[in-house]
Amino acid sequence: MPPPAAFSVSEAVSRTFEDQPIVDIHTHLYPAQMGPLCLMGPDELLTYHYLKVETCRQLPPGTSVAQFNALPKPRQADIVWRALFAGNGSPLSEAQLGVVTVMSSLGLNPRADTLSEFRALFSETNPEDYVDLIFRNSGVSRVYMTNDPLDEQEGPVWRAGFERDPRFEAALRLDSALAGWPAPVANLRELGYTVGNDLSTRTIAQLRRYLDDWIARMNARYLAISLPPDFAYPSESAVSKLLDVAVFPTARDRGIPAAMMVGVRRGVNPLLRDGGDGIGKWDVTFLENIAREWPDVNFLVTLLSRENQHELCVAARKFPNVTPFGCWWFLNNPSIIQEVTAERLELLGSGFVPQHSDARVLDQLLYKWNHSINAIAPVFVRKYKALRNAGWTLTEQDIRNDVARMFGGGSLFTPNPNGDSHP
Ligand code: RAT
Ligand code: ZN
Numbered sequence: 228m229p230p231p232a233a234f235s236v237s238e239a240v241s242r243t244f245e246d247q248p249i250v251d252i253h254t255h256l257y258p259a260q261m262g263p264l265c266l267m268g269p270d271e272l273l274t275y276h277y278l279k280v281e282t283c284r285q286l287p288p289g290t291s292v293a294q295f296n297a298l299p300k301p302r303q304a305d306i307v308w309r310a311l312f313a314g315n316g317s318p319l320s321e322a323q324l325g326v327v328t329v330m331s332s333l334g335l336n337p338r339a340d341t342l343s344e345f346r347a348l349f350s351e352t353n354p355e356d357y358v359d360l361i362f363r364n365s366g367v368s369r370v371y372m373t374n375d376p377l378d379e380q381e382g383p384v385w386r387a388g389f390e391r392d393p394r395f396e397a398a399l400r401l402d403s404a405l406a407g408w409p410a411p412v413a414n415l416r417e418l419g420y421t422v423g424n425d426l427s428t429r430t431i432a433q434l435r436r437y438l439d440d441w442i443a444r445m446n447a448r449y450l451a452i453s454l455p456p457d458f459a460y461p462s463e464s465a466v467s468k469l470l471d472v473a474v475f476p477t478a479r480d481r482g483i484p485a486a487m488m489v490g491v492r493r494g495v496n497p498l499l500r501d502g503g504d505g506i507g508k509w510d511v512t513f514l515e516n517i518a519r520e521w522p523d524v525n526f527l528v529t530l531l532s533r534e535n536q537h538e539l540c541v542a543a544r545k546f547p548n549v550t551p552f553g554c555w556w557f558l559n560n561p562s563i564i565q566e567v568t569a570e571r572l573e574l575l576g577s578g579f580v581p582q583h584s585d586a587r588v589l590d591q592l593l594y595k596w597n598h599s600i601n602a603i604a605p606v607f608v609r610k611y612k613a614l615r616n617a618g619w620t621l622t623e624q625d626i627r628n629d630v631a632r633m634f635g636g637g638s639l640f641t642p643n644p645n646g647d648s649h650p
Pocket of ligand 2: 254255
């Protein structure tokens with residue numbers, strides 16, 4: 228059989244990424260039906276905590292961080308705009324460049340003096356149409372939310388019930404139910420789960436009831452928790468024990484993954500609120516302990532420290548139940564995405580999920596995926612060229628299959644036989 232005609236690998240990779248609907252496995256986005264939780268438009272975009280942190284490095288003279296935080300959102304957005312976009316210096320940081328990409332993709336002038344054109348576009352578009360516009364222009368087909376029944380804003384929305392936009396899948400986030408035990412006790416009791424301060428049999432049974440109830444109610448596709456760099460397993464810490472007696476058994480019994488996001492030091496500068504968290508390196512031995520102890524649980528793992536990335540790949544080689552995902556938060560920058568993606572391809576082939584957006588504001592889908600794919604595509608091109616040079620008769624369909632497996636939701640998220648349940 229004659230060899231297939233040679234085709235341009237870089238063109239095939241670009242075509243593939245253009246055509247592939249993206250499934251975003253970790254965001255903080257909510258559908259329009261969840262009311263004020265659904266953040267979109269210029270004021271939300273400009274007050275993203277990544278940008279507020281950058282603005283706080285150059286606030287107008289006489290304005291303290293506390294004063295800035297106390298201002299109404301549109302005023303904060305104006306200050307961010309003046310400091311980072313309409314002032315001195317080009318918007319070069321990743322978060323700044325992101326706003327430029329978003330505005331250009333909406334047909335707006337990113338060099339405008341004010342946000343008025345952007346605000347006019349947003350206020351003239353009804354919320355459902357805006358959501359459709361962003362999904363259409365970003366190439367994203369589905370997103371996973373970060374859902375917390377104990378959140379004082381989110382909990383009542385779930386309890387009241389709503390018709391869910393099927394593009395938004397649920398993930399049950401466990402930080403508020405587990406971290407700093409017994410701190411969560413009062414909130415869990417308020418929802419009717421009669422847990423106590425001690426980790427008694429009754430407390431554990433009630434916690435498992437909480438997980439089962441909310442997985443069912445939200446149709447949660449995975450469980451997730453973020454953990455600090457000093458998290459040890461096994462250990463005497465309450466969180467390690469709670470994972471063992473409640474979370475991991477539930478993930479196993481329900482057949483859903485447990486996502487662990489490790490390496491965040493919360494509140495390093497509390498004045499900066501959401502932007503005040505820091506970073507630390509984890510001891511990946513603890514991941515090995517977990518994966519060995521729970522072979523029937525699929526662990527989706529993302530680590531915040533760049534120094535941990537190679538060790539994570541090696542751990543995933545040892546344990547097929549460990550799937551690295553995304554370039555999380557401070558790693559979500561093109562230079563690091565390229566390095567981490569190349570390392571993962573070399574050590575794991577296509578057995579990982581290269582990226583998630585972590586978007587909090589819907590408009591961010593327009594830049595986070597565009598920037599990530601621009602960083603990832605050349606890494607894929609190099610790899611496919613090497614594969615072809617090594618003698619593999621590469622086809623465009625090979626590339627399409629790999630990209631679909633890695634960016635299209637993956638086998639970890641096989642469609643639920645019951646379809647999308649509505650709360
Ligand atoms: O990236 C972020 O926006 C962080 O503030 C966190 O939300 C982080 O992604 C997390 O899920 O804890
Ligand atoms: Zn997140």
